[in-house]
Amino acid sequence: LLSIIESITIHDKVRISELSGRSGVPIPTIKYYLREELLPAGRHTARNQAEYDDSHLRRLRLIRVLGEVGELPIAAIRQVVMAVDDESLPFHDMLGVAQRALAGDVDRDAIPERREIDSFLSELGWRVSRDSPARDQLAAVMSSLRALGWDVSARSLRPYARAASALAEREVKIVDPTISKVDAIERLVIGTVAFEKAFAALRRLSHEHHSALRFGSGRRFA
């Protein structure tokens, strides 16, 4: 994560070598992004060179966040970048494109569980599109648990849904709809991935705490 470009602003126009210097992204990588049309071409000058500005630096940062934080492959990065560039796409739908890209390839084999998850989400009254990959992710987890002999129902996910909703409501509330689309996508990717990890670490710590209260002697804890 630390190799992500910091928030530097270019006030002038610069050549590719300086764009590389300021962003920390190697020139061959920048050229690759240009060829792949992830990065818009620079403005051509008389001397057969191209000039880049702050929008290019900003886009490089988005590409790095999608690739390094979101761990997206190039094809998925392109989808997100196209959604950002599509002026006609509503804000909510653009966020949906990024969220779908983050989900990656999802196993859609858990057919009976998928039906249970769908009716569970209806009961909750959640407004989520029918083709949201997280539906299949949930169904796949349920199917795996059953294959391992766990007796789970969609209903047993209720406490998880409640906890997730309390957090998600806060998280969406602090999204400022006046920020740029690029900033919004970046916050979605970083927020989704980073707080997923943070929550998982806190849950494990809390397991240790509750296990210590229940099974521990208390002597081995600071």
Added chain:
Amino acid sequence: LLSIIESITIHDKVRISELSGRSGVPIPTIKYYLREELLPAGRHTARNQAEYDDSHLRRLRLIRVLGEVGELPIAAIRQVVMAVDDESLPFHDMLGVAQRALAGDVDRDAIPERREIDSFLSELGWRVSRDSPARDQLAAVMSSLRALGWDVSARSLRPYARAASALAEREVKIVDPTISKVDAIERLVIGTVAFEKAFAALRRLSHEHHSALRFGSGRRFA
């Protein structure tokens, strides 16, 4: 996950070929586990063969759960198996070995953040050992967020800690302390990994729901 051995019981003693047949684990893999001492040797019979029983089948299942669900490398699986076999190790400490193995290698570079996380956990009053890898995982997330320009404090983790604790308390409560150590480890691994995924999927679905309420037109949702 589906390749995990189902809950089959062997009531008799069988040869390696039948242990393989019943478990679905190929003979060369079983021989590898024997060489690596993950699986105890079978009882040698007169005819220079070895016989295996239900405990071997059970151990094969544990190894597969650790490897396939927990995604642990062989060295980590060995640590967990040794903890299970160590009669003198208290229940809570054995669970700790498994939890540490699940954490894998943790980046310990986020020194200032680690100090903040430590005092945050003290404030919460959580009984977690000083060398718990999840402390460093949390510190690493905080450090990454700051490198990306997010203004986060340990205090901003409070809602996540509250949600995690509510779930973890329920989860630890349903652990039956009279089950075998092998079953307890297996439940810990499966429960930690599977419900982490389930929670992440529910949080993403809930983001979509709250984003739809806030930014969506409502027309594109089922």
